[in-house]
Amino acid sequence: MGVLWKRRSNPLASAAFGGLRRLGVLGRVSVLTPTSETRQHFHAQLWQCFLAQNWPDKELVVVETYQTEPSSILNIRDPRLVHVTLKEDLNVGTKRNLCVLLASGQYCVNFDDDDFYAEGYCEAMVSELVRRNLGALTFSAWYNYFEDRGTCGYSDPAAWDCEDQAELEGDLYGYGFSYVHLRSLALQFPYPDLGFAEDAPFMLRLKNLGRAGLVEDARGLCMHVVHRSSSCIDPEVSQILSEEELEDLLVFDSEAFQAYLRQRAWPCLCS
Template identity: 35%
Template sequence: RSSDMFRHIAAQDDRLVYLRFRCGQTTELSIGSKRNIAQHIATGDYIANFDDDDVYAPTYLSTMIRSMFEKSAAFVTLSSWYFFDIKSGRFGFFDALEYARVKNMREKDIDGWLWGYGFSYLHKLQPALDRKIDYPDQNMEEDIKYIRAWKQSLGDHCTVLHFDDLGIVCHTLHGRNTSNSFALWEVPRENVHDLEIA
């Protein structure tokens, strides 16, 4: 379905490209394929993934890019995030490293919790093009397979985690999320006003 809003925004800013694909009544491009198309038509230096039902602070991109550069990496993602649960009307906080510690997880078991949430992927474009690192043509787990391909091609040092204690993202839980997320801590509503997303 076409989006009048995105078409209007793209018409006002030549840095933005809005594409709509019609594949047929029963065929639809996978999330991985859509991300590959976006990556291959991009003209900037970075690729940032966004989830259409999450809230990103104005400082999100600069914070993530700074974190990536401070650690001399090419790829950054969040290891913690705030979220809002629509059903309960409550805010929460999830910390993947703390979750692994509490659950006494082995390193291989925590991998998906740390690296498998594509809503906060940000990376340099050129290494992906140079190394021909693409998303697999699928709708689920395309993000974790993509970051594993980065690590396999460039080494673990190319990826870093950013701990978000400032609230640069609010992940929305709406009951139809494809990935699992839950609160380790509830965040009182009055504390949310101090977050970057507010």
């Protein structure tokens, strides 16, 4: 097992391992991303989305498993980056828990490496978490970008005709790309040791404890990208957006999303 460890050089570096700061550094946001060698082509946009966040005290914690070579894109020296590489085959639930352990922040914000986050995403989500005195928060409605079609759709599960309450709650609470939570809570109630669909049991447990809430992404703070290798292949949508509506979303003008559109040969959408 190989480990590449890059971390700020101060006494807080060992806090996550030793449990010396269970609550985390007050006010710090730890952006958490489990990833793998097969997803290294997403790492540039992940780093770009992190750098764009306007939250002042932030870090990016990445746990990457690999078989051949770890990410060269994340092989950089930056005091805000924690990049741990493991020559192992670990499931995503375990990697999410490792991210939490390695984090030093009071607040944990999940970033999926293949999705896009507007510069005010962390600020908006953490502020809502604090305002409502919650332990965890996730989107109840969100925007999807369908890569194969070049279209954007809005998913609002609460508006769907779903009579099965358990199924509805799974749709509402089961998308980990938008999870925000207190680090202390995730240490107490970790993700299940699963390779798929590890997110819903984690958040539903917090919901049943009265600690998790929902918020609608009405402004387009995030773009959930659906592509061939997505774990979510074909999400149901409530509305297909026009080009004008897509351009009004906060995430549309982000450098990372604009670069993505250019790579996908959709120049008409690039600003």
